[in-house]
Amino acid sequence: MAANTMTVKGALVGGLWTEIPVLRLILGMCPTLAVTAAVKPALTMGLSVLFVLFCSNIVVSLMRNLLKPHLRILMFTLTIATFVTIADLFLRAFMPQMSEVLGPYVPLIIVNCIIIARAEACASKNGMLVSAVDAISMGIGFTIVLCFLASIREVLATGTIFDIPVMWKSFAPWAAMRLPVGAFITLGLMLGTVNLLSGKKS
């Protein structure tokens, strides 16, 4: 993020490929690792992050001229905390089971580095439109990565995707993929693959 101003197109491409969260910027690791044991919670998490990112980016971009440098992080986190409370209450009211599964990882969206990083790098320097587009593309990029990682882990751990069996009958589930071990190693190999692919291109 060298330039202070960004174009709408730049924001769109940035979130979806050149700066796709998690894979390019090593940010937002905690939820990425924690909720990707199955696809459903991963998708819910991705969409919640998308909602919070969108709202907070807009609010931060609207108040960007009023921010004092030393209070900036505090203002960001307070804004984000407000929207996360909304998302959390929504999940609890309409998807109680999912809210149970995600547990404290929903409120932990507050400290998701991606949202704060976008507030800092994009929304506090750009107008509302660019910030909104940036939030949407970053949010979608994050959701895609989450779902991708989750589908690898779910297939290997239980042989299902969205609870629908996809593997052959005699497939022996790898219990380790459900555990933290699976999360770390799968993500590590995924990052390695991305490096390999983008290294070949250049």
Next chain:
Amino acid sequence: MDKVTVLLLAFTSIVVINNLVLTKFLGICPYLGVSGRIDMAFGMGLAVTFVITLAGVLTWLIDHLILVPQGLEITRYVCYILVIAGAVQLVEMYLRKFFPPLYESFGIFLPLITTNCAILGLCLFLNVWEIDNFAQAAVLSFGAGIGFTLAICIMAGIREQLNFSDVPPALKGAPITLITAGLLTMAFMGFAGMIK
């Protein structure tokens, strides 16, 4: 069981068995970001331990003395994050005044302790686990910090050795660190089931 045993068990449990970094995926960002050198990792661990203890105790008190009696649970997240941000600000001012070199070497990672998931995560877990004993909450908060320090120092030790080893170019940096972390969690799984 008498009280001391319970507290000791809670402490061991949060340091090795339910280690926040290795089993709950909290605080991964500094875990990967600051674990390049062992002295910095240790300093970071101590700073986090201080903040996490302060924040855990304060949020527990606020929760039980103000929010729950007044029926204000809805503002919980906002209150927690305010407490944590305040505690981090304290640490920052203290370090800048008394340990300027350490302050310089932390750079951006110091204010980012505010957004360290381990801290907010612990405050939330105290809630989820329904800890209603002040001493236990304090011990758990302190133990969580020690657990973080332990994890990040082990990681830094491994990574210092990793610099001299022959890693495939595509896996250099973050990927190999993540894989190492995976193996480390596997080692820590050996502790699972030791208590309860």
